[in-house]
Amino acid sequence: MPAITLPDGAVRSFERSVTGTQVAEAIGPGLARVALAMEVDGELRDLASEIDHDAHLRFITRRDPEALGMIRHDAAHVLAEAVQELWPGTQVTIGPAIENGFYYDFYRNAPFTPEDFPAIEAKMREIIARNAGFEREVWPRADAIAFFEARGERFKAELIRDLPESESISIYRQGEWLDLCRGPHMRSTGDVGGAFKLMKVAGAYWRGDHRNPMLTRIYATAWRDDKELAAHLHQLEEAERRDHRRIGREMDLFHIQEEAVGQIFWHPKGWRLYSTLIDYMRRAQIRGGYEEVRTPQLVDRSLWEASGHWDKYREHMFIATVEDEDKTLALKPMNCPCHVQIFRHGLRSYRELPWRMAEFGACHRYEPSGALHGIMRVRGFVQDDAHIFCTEAQIAPETARFVAMLAETYRDLGFDSFRVKFADRPEQRAGDDATWDRAEAALIEACRLAGVDYEHNPGEGAFYGPKLEFVLRDAIGRDWQCGTLQVDYVLPERLDASYIGEDSARHRPVMLHRAVLGSFERFLGILIEHYAGRFPLWLAPVQVVVASIVTDAEPYAQEVAARLRASGLAVEVDGRNEKINAKIREHSLARVPVILVVGRKEAEARTVAMRRLGGEAQTVFGLDEAGAALIAEALPPDLRRLSAA
């Protein structure tokens, strides 16, 4: 005789085991109408499942966060049924709920195309209108395998075979159609509602393994109601509007062409942005006690063999040879082995540790063609890379110091918060387990001392050591992993780095590989999308345009520009034979933060009419006053702090 405790503390007792539906009905018809599923002692279950013991119960309605996942999961079943009704013989595989929606992978000879979407969506709406109940059944394993094999569903049969013996094989029916599924589901297909949309087709490997057959995947988005759906579609438009490839073209920042695939031609404005960021990072590193170095681009393969990269990453390295010499060199794919060479050059003392060695290291990696993406994923890039050579005891304070630097940098660049993930040993790795134990323990301890809260990211560490990943969130809520800090006991060993300790014996230093931005190229892509190209004044590639109204005012416009340029501002003059309206429009579309309009009046009074990007108001300032204000505003945030202090 189960006693059911509800979230408000009320207890309802029943004579015998009851279903969630019965409990809901006992409480009231209103609840029975809106309850989609339930949570019993923390576990999400079908409303139709029976409760035979005392339990805490919470009903899930459309408003609850859990509902979204269920809508998507149920919609995936509806999609699968629709496809099989339309194209019998198509094999079903899996169809999970994902962020913003769901997908379903099918196996068939011809892939789907977006032209199929209207028919599929119509069939889905038909199935939803039928409102068939989801009914759970538990089948003997052998029957389930036989059933799916008889239907030619070899992927489903394989899934069942691979389920652990202990797991019961549950099948969900919806009308005539059924599928292997762990559940839970809502009451019936009608609960899916109408707020879904098929989005795109794509190939995907069976079980995510590139050796397996390619399936055809249909992506869809699904929401509680049409309003949420519309909001999501709007968000996608927003992301497209911010696409750094589009903005890069519109703002004339960079381009890419076939002769240098995966590498960037930075135009003057883009390079200004790039160098502003480098300058900022260089100052941050100086304040942080780093020493900057520069190491060779082309390095003999012997060094890569010694470091272990030749074995593991050779096919991703650009190899260079020369005709007269029997040597094989590689364009460096990263900087660490070179930094170890500097460390090794001479006898090092414990007194020199920690040694923070930084390089804006230009690296080249032969990334797979399908991975390339604008300036975000490229084959030639520059890292804000540094290696901290230190003792084991210094790992914790150095981690704390690094996190502080990273937090300040992200804030200065306009990102309010970041998360930290702790990635531990991957399956393929260098170094023995005892070393990994120490490295992971040291990093966890460092987090504790630095007061860093982290999420666990199992198996995602670098091949030579565990790492912290720093993930920031942009203006439209997308996450980007940028910063990293990796503990490495392996490379100093392999490349034989050592220092003389207090005891006058040789010791191995630990290396901390760390980056705040990651690669400048990728980070600039993120920054462009974060600001949608509307940068704060200090970052803007063109900070001020002085636009003349009449030709007579052009000499004065030139004078204003020269004045501001002398203070280091990036200023352009627009003295073209165009109306002021056209000039305002063009420079606004080009996302120039400040337009100074000068006509006869301003030239005479030695003033400027200032107009801010996005604003409609103009304010007239004296030339000196405007100059001083803009120069102050264009000061990078770190320099502003210094001048304020």
Next chain:
RNA sequence: GCUGCUGUAGCUCAGUGGUAGAGCACUCCCUUGGUAAGGGAGAGGUCGUGAGUUCAAUCCUCACCAGCAGCACCA
């Protein structure tokens, strides 16, 4: 790399088995206009590359290159 789609003027795109068009941008002329597009004229393309089919290919076929989306990858 894999699957699918795409490649026509600087950009966005239309179009045809008989060697091509629009808008914006560009150049020149008129216009000197006060805060998001003033008017006119002109120039600009071996239709991604190579091969094949055809009397004839930008269009059809194949291969390659590049881009896009997803997957896989990301030291």
